[in-house]
Amino acid sequence: MFCINCGVELPKEAKFCFNCGTPQTNYKEKETVQKGSYLRSSANYGFLYGILELKRGKLVFTTKKGEVTEYELERIQNLGATFGILGFTYPDQTTEVSFGVDHTKKWVQAILDAKEGNYPQAKALSEHEMEEYIRAHFNLTQKAAALKYYREQTGSDLKTAREVVSRIL
Secondary structure, three states: OEOOOOOOEOOOOOOEOOOOOOEOOOHHHHOOOOOOEEEEEEEEEOOEEEEEEEEOOEEEEEEOOOOEEEEEHHHOEEEEEEOOEEEEEOOOOOOOEEEEEOOHHHHHHHHHHHHOOOOOOHHHOOHHHHHHHHHHHOOHHHHHHHHHHHHHHHOOOHHHHHHHHHHHO
């Protein structure tokens, strides 16, 4: 889960943000998880905090208030990362667009790959990224599907898959 005010990642049970002190009482209503994302991270754009997602053909930024800005991957130019900032130019913008995100080098490579039509595959995800993928793509009513997915991707036994998926969902 991410803080509804500053966007920092928090433990699932957090009631207050350890970074800015904001109560997290209604975080599920304000945090938008969009299906179909390949890479997802908390991010800040200027003074706006939210979620940055790589989707098929688009880079999508959703603020904590639910405002959405989309950038078509094919139109992104001069992509790079410096000191935790993902930056690029976009034809419709007069200045460079930049986001503060974690793992900026991973973002740059994922965007470059996606521009070529190659999206991150679930089996290439780290354990943490796989957990985020399962959280974003499955809910409690889809637990059986999440178990199947986890087992297919990791080759783990049913008992281990149950423990992991139960912890995630």
